[in-house]
Amino acid sequence: MTLTTSPEKGIRGEILTFKADPFLLPCEECYDHYTDGLVVIRDGLITDVGEYADVKERHPGLNDIDTYTDSVIMAGFVDCHVHYVQSPMIGSYGDTLLDWLRQYAFPTEARYRDKEFADSVARIFFRQLLMNGTTTANVFSTTFQESVDALFEESERYNTRMISGKVLQDRNLPDYLSDRSAGESVEISEHLLHKWHGRGRQLYAVIPRFAPTSTPEQLRLAGELYQRYIDKGVYMHTHLDESEDEIKWVASLFPDARNYTDVYSRYGLVDRRSVFAHCCIVSADEWQTLHDRDCAVAHCPSSNLFLGDGEFRYREAKDITRPCRLGVATDVGGGTNFSIIRQLGEAYKVAMLHGHTIDAMRSYYLATLGGAQALHLDDRIGSLRAGNEADITVLDLKCNEFVDWRMQYARDLSEKLFVLQTLGPDRVVRATYVAGRKIYDRDREEPFSYAATDK
Ligand code: GUN
Ligand code: ZN
Numbered sequence: 323m324t325l326t327t328s329p330e331k332g333i334r335g336e337i338l339t340f341k342a343d344p345f346l347l348p349c350e351e352c353y354d355h356y357t358d359g360l361v362v363i364r365d366g367l368i369t370d371v372g373e374y375a376d377v378k379e380r381h382p383g384l385n386d387i388d389t390y391t392d393s394v395i396m397a398g399f400v401d402c403h404v405h406y407v408q409s410p411m412i413g414s415y416g417d418t419l420l421d422w423l424r425q426y427a428f429p430t431e432a433r434y435r436d437k438e439f440a441d442s443v444a445r446i447f448f449r450q451l452l453m454n455g456t457t458t459a460n461v462f463s464t465t466f467q468e469s470v471d472a473l474f475e476e477s478e479r480y481n482t483r484m485i486s487g488k489v490l491q492d493r494n495l496p497d498y499l500s501d502r503s504a505g506e507s508v509e510i511s512e513h514l515l516h517k518w519h520g521r522g523r524q525l526y527a528v529i530p531r532f533a534p535t536s537t538p539e540q541l542r543l544a545g546e547l548y549q550r551y552i553d554k555g556v557y558m559h560t561h562l563d564e565s566e567d568e569i570k571w572v573a574s575l576f577p578d579a580r581n582y583t584d585v586y587s588r589y590g591l592v593d594r595r596s597v598f599a600h601c602c603i604v605s606a607d608e609w610q611t612l613h614d615r616d617c618a619v620a621h622c623p624s625s626n627l628f629l630g631d632g633e634f635r636y637r638e639a640k641d642i643t644r645p646c647r648l649g650v651a652t653d654v655g656g657g658t659n660f661s662i663i664r665q666l667g668e669a670y671k672v673a674m675l676h677g678h679t680i681d682a683m684r685s686y687y688l689a690t691l692g693g694a695q696a697l698h699l700d701d702r703i704g705s706l707r708a709g710n711e712a713d714i715t716v717l718d719l720k721c722n723e724f725v726d727w728r729m730q731y732a733r734d735l736s737e738k739l740f741v742l743q744t745l746g747p748d749r750v751v752r753a754t755y756v757a758g759r760k761i762y763d764r765d766r767e768e769p770f771s772y773a774a775t776d777k
Contacts, residue, residue, distance in 0.1 A: 330381060331758060333361045333714060334374055335390035338735060339397060339706040340691035344684050345640040345648075353683060355735060360387070361395065363712040366481075366757035371706050388760070392720045393752055394735065396686065397705050398457025398713035399662040400693025401652050402620035403559070403599035405462040406447040406486075407431050407440075407469055408655030419565045419629050419656075423495075427655065431464040432498045440472035448476050449770055450660040452762040455715030455751040458693070458703055460559055460597055460620070460651075461486040462529060465499055467510060474518050481757050481773035483523040483703060483711065485557055488514050490528070490544050491535040504540035508547050515547075519556055523711075523757070527557035527597075532564075533572050533585045545590030557595045557697070560586065563608065564600035565631040583608040592617060595698060599651060600625075601639065602632030610644055618647035618696035621688075623668035625656035633675050649693035662689045663717075664746035682740040712758035717742060721750045 337359030344352040360377040362370040362384060370377050378384065407430065414426040434440045451459060463469035463486055470488050477484040488511045492501040501507035511528060519526035528548040530536045536544070548558045563569060563582050572582045579585045583604075586592050594616040601612075601619045612619065621634045639648050650665045651657070657665070666685040673680050680688075694704020702711050719738055720726035725747050732738040742750055754762035759773050 327365050329364075329386060330369070330384045331363045332381070332384050332387035333363070333390070333395055333716075333755070334387050335359065335393050335395050335716070336735070337361065337371065337395045337706060338686065339371070340687045341705060341707070343692065343695070344687050346642060346645060349681070349683050352687065359395065361706055361712070361714065363758040366712055366759075368706060368708055368710050368712050370708055388753070390716050390752065392718065394717045394719065394739070395706070396715055396717065397690040397694075397703065398715045398754065398756070399455045399689045400649055400697065400704060401451070401456045401459040401662055402597060402618070402649035402693050402696050403462075403622060403651035404459050404654050404657070404660075406444060406473055406654075407434055407462065407464045409443050409447050409450070412655040413658060414655070418567065419631060420567055420571070422629060422656070428496055428499050432496070434464050434466045434469035437468040437472060440466075440468045441476070444472040444476040448480060448482070452480070452754045452756075452770065453751060453764070454661045454663070455717070455754055456660070456662055457713035457715070457754060457756055458483045458697070458699065459485070460527065460557070460697060462489055462531075462559070463487065464489050465491060465501060467514060470514050470518070474521075474524050477524060478522055479772040479774065480761050481523060481759070483525070483699070483713065485525045485527050485559070485697065487511060487527040487529045487559070489531050490540055491531040492540045493537050494535050501540070504537055504543055507540060508543040511544075512547055515551060515556060519551070519554065525555065525557065527559040529559045530591070532561040532568070533582065534568070534575055538589075541586070541589040541591065548593070549590045552593060552595055555595070555698075557597060558591050558593065559597045560591070560599070562586070562598035562601055563604045564602055564626075565629070566603065569603060581605055581608050583611050587611065597696065599653060600631065600634070602626055602634050604638065609638055609641065609646070612646050613644035616647070618649065620649055620651040620696065621669060622651045622653035622657060623665055623672045624658045625653035626672065627668060628658050629656050633672050634669075635676060636669070636673055636680065637676070637678055647696040648688060649696035650688045661746060663743050663750060666743040667746050670743070682736045682743065685743055686739055712755055714755040715751055716753040717750055718752040721747050721752075
């Protein structure tokens, strides 16, 4: 008896996909580019990729092919740090990080006891991700279990690969948002870990919000939880070294620690599946620790500019003598949009403030394979290669009249992609595929479809 499998499906057009880190190796060795390429998909996985003529010959029976002209087909984007619960307060006026948290973030997050509210935000959040070509995100929820369930439930409907978990926070925030006790909060986190980690494509992270909003006891228990499950692929996700005021506050709360990274380190939170958002103001000692422990850094440029945090230094993060895993992130609601492409444009400007550039190839590497490597998922996502999960985004090089006109003056793909990241046009994503299904089609009457309902 043969196992039944779904028929093969193809996606044809210009393809760009990364296979190594261009911050560490010569750029030309780090990607494949097919001007007329073909990706073959079966049962949610990529089975073949290459020049159309070669690949088609290997798959003579393949007839179901979506063909995209004037487009670029890439791996789906990876957002390494985003607060879905802050979607309702994106673009709130005024103030720097700590006051912004008090004024906007905490009151908004208090609403997620209400599961219906959480469901409604998760719904709009996923639509924003998918219409921006993002297929995997490392997501903050908030204190309440309802906020975690709502996120993962919606992710299951689209069959997206997401990382999330309960946010642990038991001091220095209003009672209405605070965990009742460190012990209980970590028990709830472990319960949610059992419920969601490895269920379909969902993955769990232990998430202390940041050092100032956890008691030493909560950090200790969070570290123990992380260490118990690290070999099962569970993550640790938090904020680090975002702004001067925050760093001073941490120093006053933890006077014995050598630096901010050391606070987390003392509690077993700095390890090989740890993801640290921001890292704008990092000492050489801390970079060394982040490298030695194989940690990942999520660069959040639009958020750092919006909150006036500090300026991320990618040259330090990717110092060839001690490089770190690095991805980009929107950090909504500190971030000002859900578009990873626009983050690349902002990252370029932040680098320029320090007299450096990041070219388009390195930028789109960060958006795809770099993010996947940061999240230890590069064996499954982040590039278009046989065996990977078929998470794919299709960018439209003619998404509006002006972009269409401008592209005639771009000499090659790299220049075209740089124009896209700099202009950040609306509706640049033409289609998004998740595990081989087209779950977003910009030009369809109803652009979004859950995996279960899609043909
Ligand atoms: N540090 C602690 N919490 C937050 C948050 O919600 N947003 C940002 N940007 N930084 C934080
Ligand atoms: Zn954040």
